[in-house]
Amino acid sequence: MYNSETALEKEKVRVGLVGTGNAAKFRAEALLNDERARSHLVGIVGHNAEKTQEFATQYQTEAFDSWQQLVEREDVDLIVISTINRDHGVIARAALTHGKHVIVEYPLSLDVVEAEELIALAKAKQKLLHVEHIELLGGLHQALKQHIAKVGNVFYVRYSTINPLHPAPRKWTYNHELFGFPLIGALSRLHRLTDLFGQVLTVNSHQRYWETEPESEYYQTCFCITQVNFSSGLLAQVIYGKGETLWQPERKFEVHGEKGGLIFDGDTGFFIQDGETTPIEVGTRRGLFAKDTNMVLDHLFDGTPLYVTPEESLYTLKVADAAKRAAQTGLTIFM
Known part of the structure; x- marks a missing residue:
């Protein structure tokens, strides 16, 4: 800034x-x-x-x-x-x-x-x-930062946001040109990860669209799965989908570490260790x-000072662009 x-x-x-x-x-x-x-x-x-x-x-x-x-x-x-x-x-x-x-x-x-x-x-x-x-200011992310040290060395993260809509709206968020590649338009899905876990080594991605009609600029559904391999060795999987061809909503963030796990399902959070599950308070997304x-x-x-720099956002944009190129080519992209 x-x-x-x-x-x-x-x-x-x-x-x-x-x-x-x-x-x-x-x-x-x-x-x-x-x-x-x-x-x-x-x-x-x-x-x-x-x-x-x-x-x-x-x-x-x-x-x-x-x-x-x-x-x-x-x-x-x-x-x-x-x-x-x-x-x-x-x-x-x-x-x-x-x-x-x-x-x-x-x-x-x-x-x-x-x-x-x-x-x-x-x-x-x-x-x-x-x-x-x-997303960095919200209750979920603040809870993640507060409790993530408890799980020890993190080796796997799964972040899934799926939003079924029947029928899908004919609006700009369902338009290829106006919204952009799913994880560029919805950059926050990746930005949570880069804020928490730092540098990315490789990216691969697969996506699919269901069109409203042949060669239409609008789509009924998009579904995207991206794997991000961090320099630390952490493997993260990001799932993003919205529209008519999806049937079960999901908003879930899982962090798996060598000493325990953090599971956030909607606005409910838990810290899990062997034989013990402890609730975690998740703050509001309002305001x-x-x-x-x-x-x-x-x-x-x-x-x-502000809470994020444009360079940090740019880095995540580069990761999202790598996901786009991976989805287009079928190749693993090295950062």
Whole structure:
């Protein structure tokens, strides 16, 4: 993350918001509920004019016709990008070029090279570039970090998130171009692992799509299995699926070590040893976008360190890109 050497000198940071979905709503609410009133929402832009106007009315701000208009505004200090994955990179580049600080929901870009260029641009401009990774702030990840030492040397991890939907929605998260490769679009699945276990040695992956119709840009189901071999010798398996051809939901994270195991099934956690199972308290997933937003404001005004760097997000993006190439070629990719 990069910002100028001095804290923000204005009394308020003036914010432009790109997006009208759930993440954008959480951002807008966090900005409006800023207890220290250090933020002002200047404007909002979305893909649908009617929805954008409704959003602007609800959150007491101005509706814009295009994101280009918003990033070019001189009275905007910070651009928050909460829109389709495909557009993250181009909007972030424009915002940084116009001297704005940037918050972007993961992934920073669908393209690794573009993501590297954006980090370099933020350095050159001395502007904040923060890639949101709220999975690191949530109760599951905090519980993992708190208890993982108990299991000793970790040799196997299984992380599975399966979400059956009948029928599958015809929305951007089920669109090849707009969402991206499953583990790039859902980068948090891999980022939990790289945050906990460090450097990756090899990646292999297999995926399958069920299309809504021949050559359609939308799909009914995607299913992806990826194996990540870490430099430590740890083997991790990541399973990600969503849509109509799946029948049983699952949200499970398993950590197997030489002295015990951690099993998180939904919001329930256990530490398991020989003959003994101990419950683990798992904190809430609520309010994380607000927490992330407040941490960014603290960073801009007070220089408080953030919880993740863009380089860390970029590294995970490289692992996800390796999974994409492995799925396309059938080969094991060395990092």
